[in-house]
Amino acid sequence: MNKPTVHDIAKESGVSLATVDRVLNERPGVREVTIAKVLAAVERLGYVRDTYAANLARKRQYHLAFVLPEGPSQFVDTLTAALREAYGSQVADRILLEIVYVATHDPHQIVRSLQALNTSELDGVAIMAPETPQVRDAIARLKGDGLAVVALVSDLPNSTRDYFVGVNSVAAGRTAGLLMGRFIAESGEILVVTNSIRSRDSLERRLGFGDVMASEFPHLTVLPSVESFDDRRRMEDVVGQVVLSRPNIVGVYSMGSGNRPLLSALRKSGRLGGLVVIAHELTETTRQALQDDEIAAVINQNVGHLARSAIRVLRALCDSVAIFEAQERVRIEVVLRENLP
Amino acid sequence: MNKPTVHDIAKESGVSLATVDRVLNERPGVREVTIAKVLAAVERLGYVRDTYAANLARKRQYHLAFVLPEGPSQFVDTLTAALREAYGSQVADRILLEIVYVATHDPHQIVRSLQALNTSELDGVAIMAPETPQVRDAIARLKGDGLAVVALVSDLPNSTRDYFVGVNSVAAGRTAGLLMGRFIAESGEILVVTNSIRSRDSLERRLGFGDVMASEFPHLTVLPSVESFDDRRRMEDVVGQVVLSRPNIVGVYSMGSGNRPLLSALRKSGRLGGLVVIAHELTETTRQALQDDEIAAVINQNVGHLARSAIRVLRALCDSVAIFEAQERVRIEVVLRENLP
DNA sequence: TTGTATGCGTTATCAG
């Protein structure tokens, strides 16, 4: 028995192809009784539309835009690479991709960029940016224009975005905390560094990390977070100073991006070998550091998965079909030297 | 500029649609010069076939069979569930799935089942079974009949299988070893248990585990592996005895399946709280044990990923198109209480 | 309000 087609349900309900199509796509101009007849036939035969054939007939193209933070960031670089790779593969079938880099730390800049998007030619947008009132408004506008919107990497929970592709930062921080606590037996202090403690990601990671440390590893004291403000020099200097002045430091938790200057400072201090360092996101720097046993563990979200998920989810939203949750749930990866992909 | 179609390349090369199709699908009966002309046009226009349209026209169905070990196994159960879930989703578009359970530990049984497969109605097979000469022969036969064959979970490296969907067991063992060593500061002994040390998976995990322990954690002594031979009772008894007679045991590495009886025995011994237990594969049992802090870490391969990958890879093999390696590489997951999916 | 005819990109069945 073959899968039923529109022809079958046309025959079954005694109407024409066009009418079947009208009710299937909820187009106007069909009597209630006719709609009921067709729907009944659909039900009876268990019809399920062939999306690919539909897309073929309609010459469907999904125009998607990805809005990513501009400026030097190894993470964004790897994400971009993953996006380009996915774009060349089957998951990007019928998809037109545009990547826009904006100064996401400037609320006005990002809003301007979001508004500059040609919504009439777009079907969906993935946005990686910190949540601000301005961003929320811009997203509301995109939604108002009928676009599908997903938050990428950082959630925008109070906006009207349709979906979030990324991981729970609190849980990621908790995972880092659990590893840190289990890796360090002696008592001592934990240095926490980030580029900006005011970013929600850092905030949430810090929260989860601190929570686990406080409740389960009282032998470790978490020091107040050190901020680099995206300044390479500052990161090196501050970290160098703190490590020098605090001989009891046994571990370092790097929540943000500047891992290169961080490691550089730690190397110079001569204490790197005795410290347990845990960082986020697999990049060239962290990968190398894992291999060299300078970093004990990296908490990672797979950029390939992020890229493919965002594309698939946006497409599903455009078609308003169900999202395959199990496939799109991106995992909090624990990467050690031995399971480096 | 739209993507070029067969029509475009027909026009460009001055032949008919049918001829274009013949050379595209390498069908016989075309002059060399004509072939060259068409191929040139393909090259020039950068033509790439629309697989979905092709499948539509050809009413293509991919008949796949999954051969899995029968008998009680929580891992196989979760894999089956993942397979069924994937089967109901978009990744299973145009796919007909058949799951066959066989007594994989019996070389003759499995060969008989493999030979019972109706190869004329099948396009591809995924096999999860230990490698034996008989299995290799059976696979050679399947290949001879033109089927795509992937090894699932356990590789069959000396067979003629087309692809392996799963993880490197040596690396998985090394990962377990690294975690074990980092989690335990004091010196002591490590108990290693498995259902059968003769299975290649166990062998390789043990190899990787021992390697890391010996070279990096000399304070820990790995005891000779204890086998349960899939006997629940035996597992409980033997583990109970060993734990009783060896007060220096500080960690347990469970390489195989019987985690329920293992945990039961450890609980009875009253020493579970003081031991670091590391196991493989996320199941109901190990998930619960992670949550209860009875197991410190689970080395896992995502069954959903395994299922979807196997299906996608088999399809790609049937179509002889390139496999998207980055997407199909299944990762060695480290699952802790805090990053439990 | 409903039906007919045609096309999407590809394959396949016929003739020529």
Next chain:
DNA sequence: CTGATAACGCATACAA
């Protein structure tokens, strides 16, 4: 050897 032409499952412009 090569070329029309009709499907495949669905959407849509145009008629009725």
